[in-house]
Amino acid sequence: MPNVGGPSQCKRQLLMSVVHSRLLYGAQVWADKTSAIEKLKGLLSQAQRCAALRVARCYRTVSDMAALVLARMPPAFLLATKRKNIADNRKAGILHSRTEERRETIRKWQSTWDNTTKASWTKCLIPDINRLWYQGPKAVSYHMSQVLTGHGCFQQYLHSKAIVEMPDCVHCPANVDSAEHTIFDCPFWKDSREDLTRAIGRAPRPNDVMDLLCSPMPSELPEDAQQRSRIRAQASKNHKMFSDMIEEIMGQKDYIIQVEQVIKRTIKVLESFKTMDKEHVSEAKEAQIIMLFKTVSLTNNQKLICINPSQFITSAYCERGFSLMNIICSDLRSKLAIKNIATLMFININGPPLSIWNPTKYVGSWLLQHRSADDNRSTKVESLEEQTKNHCGKFYKL
Numbered sequence: 001m002p003n004v005g006g007p008s009q010c011k012r013q014l015l016m017s018v019v020h021s022r023l024l025y026g027a028q029v030w031a032d033k034t035s036a037i038e039k040l041k042g043l044l045s046q047a048q049r050c051a052a053l054r055v056a057r058c059y060r061t062v063s064d065m066a067a068l069v070l071a072r073m074p075p076a077f078l079l080a081t082k083r084k085n086i087a088d089n090r091k092a093g094i095l096h097s098r099t100e101e102r103r104e105t106i107r108k109w110q111s112t113w114d115n116t117t118k119a120s121w122t123k124c125l126i127p128d129i130n131r132l133w134y135q136g137p138k139a140v141s142y143h144m145s146q147v148l149t150g151h152g153c154f155q156q157y158l159h160s161k162a163i164v165e166m167p168d169c170v171h172c173p174a175n176v177d178s179a180e181h182t183i184f185d186c187p188f189w190k191d192s193r194e195d196l197t198r199a200i201g202r203a204p205r206p207n208d209v210m211d212l213l214c215s216p217m218p219s220e221l222p223e224d225a226q227q228r229s230r231i232r233a234q235a236s237k238n239h240k241m242f243s244d245m246i247e248e249i250m251g252q253k254d255y256i257i258q259v260e261q262v263i264k265r266t267i268k269v270l271e272s273f274k275t276m277d278k279e280h281v282s283e284a285k286e287a288q289i290i291m292l293f294k295t296v297s298l299t300n301n302q303k304l305i306c307i308n309p310s311q312f313i314t315s316a317y318c319e320r321g322f323s324l325m326n327i328i329c330s331d332l333r334s335k336l337a338i339k340n341i342a343t344l345m346f347i348n349i350n351g352p353p354l355s356i357w358n359p360t361k362y363v364g365s366w367l368l369q370h371r372s373a374d375d376n377r378s379t380k381v382e383s384l385e386e387q388t389k390n391h392c393g394k395f396y397k398l
């Protein structure tokens, strides 16, 4: 599934439920054993991570813990324990609602999240899984997941993966371009933050992300219905502004980096032209060594030797030829026929120097062909007025 476009996160989660059905098959039997062994828990998480990355549209380098939080998916070993508990309660005749079991699972997930050493940036932005689960967004976009994980088109991340040479910000003098710098600090994106800054009364900071992502918890809201709805509406507006800001910044950043990569790739290709021999160059070099080009023997070809004793030309000769053509076919002589340009170029390239050339014979021949300045038999160019007059005359004849 692609990170950009493709099915929505809800549809992806539906597909994920199929993965869970396979992954948690027989969980009632093995759940207790797995919960006690870290290695088995890790194996389950790794299998779940592959699917979670696709659900949350994350980069493939994102840790399992961060991917699971963004995909709204409790770790598999907790889901296995939950299944076992439900089955045990059913057997014992104890009525435990699914909501209570879910709350218990999220509480355990929060404890795991607090103790994990992975996903430090995501943990800094989203410390409260319980709030994210009940009040948070149901889906995160590709750009939002980049910001929340720190794995995206940030110079620091790209530098850590040896994609760029330096971790510096390309828009300001900052030494490190991380997710925090791009979204909250970089002066280049100040205009994109303006709406949100005005709405919350100050520049947004990482510890505001939880409030910007999630609506307020019901327990925190006042009792007055009007005030409650006003606070909820403002929270929803702030969330929209935050999402728009992320999309604007990350969209432009993504585009700039893509363009930069294309330019660098083009430069690399052009450089390779200089260092690597292309098909015809190697063919020519081979022909020079064996003095045979296809079926033509180069040693005894007097014509080639006569034109150019070294027999082989380089691209420099072509460049000189183009320069000469530009000199001959100037703005003032732009109406020269191709044959005449070729002739002039031939004379320039192969002809003798002007100082030793005797033009008398050619001038005589030229004059005999009545091409002198006072000759009245040469083709006469009509002036604009005459042309108009003649055309009008033809029109009246019709």
Ligand SMILES: [Zn+2]
Pocket (backbone or CB within 6 Å): 169, 170, 171, 172, 173, 174, 177, 181, 185, 186, 187, 188
């Ligand atoms: Zn910057």
